[in-house]
Amino acid sequence: xxxxxxxxxxxxxxxxxxxxxxxxxxxxxxxxxxxxxxxxxxxxxxxxxxxxxxxxxxxxxxxxxxxxxxxxxxxxxxxxxxxxxxxxxxxxxxxxxxxxxxxxxxxxxxxxxxxxxxxxxxxxxxxxxxxxxxxxxxxxxxxxxxxxxxxxxxxxxxxxxxxxxxxxxxxxxxxxxxxxxxxxxxxxxxxxxxxxxxxxxxxxxxxxxxxxxxxxxxxxxxxxxxxxxxxxxxxxxxxxxxxxxxxxxxxxxxxxxxxxxxxxxxxxxxxxxxxxxxxxxxxxxxxxxxxxxxxxxxxxxxxxxxxxxxxxxxxxxxxxxxxxxxxxxxxxxxxxxxxxxxxxxxxxxxxxxxxxxxx
Ligand code: NAP
Numbered sequence: 318x319x320x321x322x323x324x325x326x327x328x329x330x331x332x333x334x335x336x337x338x339x340x341x342x343x344x345x346x347x348x349x350x351x352x353x354x355x356x357x358x359x360x361x362x363x364x365x366x367x368x369x370x371x372x373x374x375x376x377x378x379x380x381x382x383x384x385x386x387x388x389x390x391x392x393x394x395x396x397x398x399x400x401x402x403x404x405x406x407x408x409x410x411x412x413x414x415x416x417x418x419x420x421x422x423x424x425x426x427x428x429x430x431x432x433x434x435x436x437x438x439x440x441x442x443x444x445x446x447x448x449x450x451x452x453x454x455x456x457x458x459x460x461x462x463x464x465x466x467x468x469x470x471x472x473x474x475x476x477x478x479x480x481x482x483x484x485x486x487x488x489x490x491x492x493x494x495x496x497x498x499x500x501x502x503x504x505x506x507x508x509x510x511x512x513x514x515x516x517x518x519x520x521x522x523x524x525x526x527x528x529x530x531x532x533x534x535x536x537x538x539x540x541x542x543x544x545x546x547x548x549x550x551x552x553x554x555x556x557x558x559x560x561x562x563x564x565x566x567x568x569x570x571x572x573x574x575x576x577x578x579x580x581x582x583x584x585x586x587x588x589x590x591x592x593x594x595x596x597x598x599x600x601x602x603x604x605x606x607x608x609x610x611x612x613x614x615x616x617x618x619x620x621x622x623x624x625x626x627x628x629x630x631x632x633x634x635x636x637x638x639x640x641x642x643x644x645x646x647x648x649x650x651x652x653x654x655x656x657x658x659x660x661x662x663x664x665x666x667x668x669x670x671x672x673x674x675x676x
Contacts, residue, residue, distance in 0.1 A: 322660070322668060325351035325393040325417075327408065330358050330367040330384065332496045333399035333422050336649035338363075342376035344653070345592050346660060346672065351391050352382050359386035368497065390415065394665050397652055398423060401496070413455035418447075418665050420458045420652045424515070427459045427523060430535040434461050434526050436651065437591070437658045438584030438598050439473045442531050447664055454666050458659060460652045461527055462519040464488045464547065464556045467622045467641025469527045470598055474582040475564060475575070475635075476528050476539065483542045483563035483633055486520060491552040491610065494643045500549060510549040520545035555610030556643045559626075563633040572627050575635065576601045579624055591657040593650060595620040601627065608640035619645030620654070 324341065328334045329352035341349050353359075358366035364380040385391070387400065387408055396412050398405055398421040405423030412419050426432045431450050433443040435458055447456040461469065464486075472481050490513060492500050504510065525538035542563075567575070580601040586594035595617035601624050602608050608623035616623055619642035630636035641647050659665055661672045 319348060321346055321348040322395060322665070323348060323350040323393040324395040324397060324656070325349070325353065325391045326397050326399065327353050327387055328399035328401065329363065330354040331399055331401075332370070332493050333644055333648040335367060335369065335371050336644045337397050337399060337653070338376060338379050339371045339373050340593075340645070340649050340653055342378065346657065347395070347653070349379050350382070351385065351393055352379065353385040353387045353389065353391070356386055358384045360384065370497070391417065394418060394667050395420065395656055397649070397656065399649065409457055410452070413450070413452035413457050416454040416666050418456050418458070418659060420460070420655050420659070422460050422648045422652055424462065424519060426457050427461065428526065432457050432459055434459050434523060435655050436461060436466055436469055436527060437586045437594070437654045438582070439469055440527055441585040441658060443536060444659065444662060444664065445531060446535070447659070456664070458655050460648065460655060461523045462516070463494055463641070463643040463647030464490060464516065464558055465520050465523045465527070466647045466651055467556060467639045468520065468558050468560060469524055470622050470641070471560070471579065471624050471637070471639045472524070472528065472562065474578050474599070475562065475567075478578055479567040480565035481528070481539070481541050481562060482565050484524065484544070485561045485633060486543070486545045487559045488516070488545070488547045489550045489552070489557040490516070490547060491554050491556055491643055492549065493554050494556065495549065505549070505551050508551065511546070513547040513549055516547040517545040520547070552610045554642055554644060555614035555640055556647060557608070557610060557638060557640050559636070559638050561630040561633040561636040564635065568634070572629070576627050586654055586658060589658075589661050591654060591661065593620060593654045593657055597621060599624055601625070608638060610640060613640055614642040618650070620650050622646060
């Protein structure tokens with residue numbers, strides 16, 4: 318008998334929803350039993366409703382599931398949400414109120430004071446907020462913005478070692494970040510677009526919460542001045558961020574020592590051996606033109622971020638380039654890792670047992 322925990326995916330037909338379906342195929346702890354999307358898709362078999370764009374085949378176990386309309390009740394204790402923010406806020410609250418643990422990629426609840434904005438290697442202690450939430454039995458955990466995840470992961474070991482005081486980030490973001498059907502090819506080919514609505518604000522607000530301290534009153538945001546500029550570029554998957562960082566200490570270090578601090582970083586997912594955790598969350602690359610989306614976005618199944626071009630910055634102190642896979646580490650894969658950590662911590666409603674040893 319299949320002992321895995323049944324999970325549902327909201328927004329299963331979209332860019333991130335398809336990643337969930339693909340990554341959860343043959344997952345050792347979870348299996349997709351319910352998929353939901355808009356009225357347009359509801360009632361159709363998943364294989365017909367989703368315009369499948371993943372490089373792996375559409376999983377057989379999901380192909381024949383009938384897509385439900387978002388808002389219909391679901392039976393799974395965990396619901397992964399890849400909904401457009403236009404609908405996510407209300408729907409996710411309803412699902413949490415019905416006793417589900419909702420793990421969301423949408424921006425709607427990220428900055429709520431009682432909702433963790435979770436990167437499992439960075440701020441696993443923030444999961445304690447779930448116990449303080451207003452929903453009876455259920456809960457909401459959010460995954461940060463796709464560019465912010467890569468940046469915050471790379472900042473974490475530096476913040477722990479020295480304290481980060483300032484960050485300037487310029488991103489080059491892939492088209493899959495714009496969802497489906499995406500940016501029209503006539504706008505994107507032979508071009509770069511120096512504007513992504515709302516994106517700069519997300520990086521500037523979310524970084525402090527992720528790296529902040531959990532207190533009895535909620536998360537006290539880390540005092541980091543952040544300036545972000547975001548650009549869409551004709552890359553399919555993988556967001557690059559060229560960052561300059563001001564640290565409160567560490568001026569005596571050289572680039573090799575700083576690189577070692579980044580490369581040696583690991584967290585609770587690695588200690589627990591969670592199934593989706595990369596062995597090394599940060600890969601420091603030494604090639605003079607690395608990292609590059611096409612060559613490095615799939616490191617450790619897309620769950621590791623890569624850092625290169627680490628060198629002194631004449632303005633803020635240090636600078637480097639960080640690359641993360643936006644729909645894997647930056648969305649579905651990151652959210653699945655959040656689900657694994659929540660399960661290991663006993664936070665999934667109605668599910669008991671010891672994980673990971675139960676796998
Ligand atoms: P997407 O491709 O546009 O997919 C949106 C999904 O939401 C589809 O399944 C769609 O269903 C459903 N939906 C849209 N409007 C709806 C409505 N009115 N009622 C019910 N369902 C509705 O978007 P995406 O890129 O996957 O992004 C999903 C979420 O993740 C967004 O909140 C986004 O900001 C966030 N996110 C995206 C990325 C990324 O790299 N793409 C990264 C991190 C976070 P139909 O197919 O039936 O229309």
